[in-house]
Amino acid sequence: MDKSKWIVCPVCGSKTRNKIREDTELKNFPLFCPKCKQETLVNVKDLNITVIKEPDAQTQSR
Secondary structure, eight states: OOOEEEEEOTTTOOEEEEEEETTOEEEEEEEEOTTTOOEEEEEEETTEEEEOOOOOOOOOOO
16 A cells, blocks of 8 residues: 655644645645645655745835
């Protein structure tokens, strides 16, 4: 039987509604947490979850 686990929110640490198996691969996946209402971009490979840090948008000065 394949090994699987729930994805936990990187912000608050609670379980999300998504479950991954050991052969699951995700790139730039928008992970939404129903508890803290935050959306985070993650990569998943071999049950390892990495958070993608994107730079915040900056205003243009003229």
